[in-house]
Amino acid sequence: KSFRAPPEKLFKVIVIGDPTVGKTSFVQRYVQNTFKKDYKGTVGVDFALKIVQWRDHQKIKLQLWDIAGQERFTWMTRVYYKDAHGCIIMFDLTNQNSFKNTLKWKKDVDSKCTLSDGSPIPCMLLANKCDLPHRQVDINDIEAFYKEHNFIGWTETSTKEGLMVNDSMKFLLDVLMRQE
Ligand code: GDP
Numbered sequence: 001k002s003f004r005a006p007p008e009k010l011f012k013v014i015v016i017g018d019p020t021v022g023k024t025s026f027v028q029r030y031v032q033n034t035f036k037k038d039y040k041g042t043v044g045v046d047f048a049l050k051i052v053q054w055r056d057h058q059k060i061k062l063q064l065w066d067i068a069g070q071e072r073f074t075w076m077t078r079v080y081y082k083d084a085h086g087c088i089i090m091f092d093l094t095n096q097n098s099f100k101n102t103l104k105w106k107k108d109v110d111s112k113c114t115l116s117d118g119s120p121i122p123c124m125l126l127a128n129k130c131d132l133p134h135r136q137v138d139i140n141d142i143e144a145f146y147k148e149h150n151f152i153g154w155t156e157t158s159t160k161e162g163l164m165v166n167d168s169m170k171f172l173l174d175v176l177m178r179q180e
């Protein structure tokens with residue numbers, strides 16, 4: 001009996017959030033499984049490609065867009081957001097302000113980016129740097145916030161330790177695959 005593999009999927013996922021929360025480190029960890037302590041904030045948009053084997057017979061081509069140092073230049077974000085299928089909004093657990101600003105990022109995505117049926121694109125909230133002491137954000141606040149603002153889910157991550165990096169992407173990809 002012959003078996004024909006389903007065609008490769010292509011997804012564009014954008015990674016946004018305040019400067020220094022760990023976006024570039026996240027993409028590096030996920031795509032190359034490395035962590036560099038002094039990653040230089042590059043200027044412009046970087047994107048990384050990863051081929052993900054999904055279940056037994058499906059391949060996903062995943063484009064991860066890293067806003068790379070342009071976080072404050074909101075005039076260019078429309079290009080960046082264009083045709084995105086999914087989104088990761090990241091903050092730093094040791095930086096209360098970066099958590100507050102995730103709402104600004106969410107509204108920005110929702111205003112510039114919708115699926116073909118007009119609904120918002122799936123968005124995952126990541127609470128990064130969970131390896132560090134001196135947290136400034138309460139877990140109950142995150143829990144209430146992600147529900148109120150329609151994220152598909154949230155989790156703590158540490159790109160430094162590699163914690164929940166793969167799992168969080170898997171969660172998002174699962175939602176994207178189900179939407180097809
Ligand atoms: P970006 O500006 O959002 O792209 O942030 P970067 O990925 O450049 O990271 C900013 C700084 O935070 C760097 O010094 C990283 O080494 C550090 N960093 C990123 N993720 C983590 C993490 O999970 N834990 C810790 N302790 N530091 C991190």
Ligand code: MG
Nearest residue numbers: 024041068069
């Ligand atoms: Mg960066």
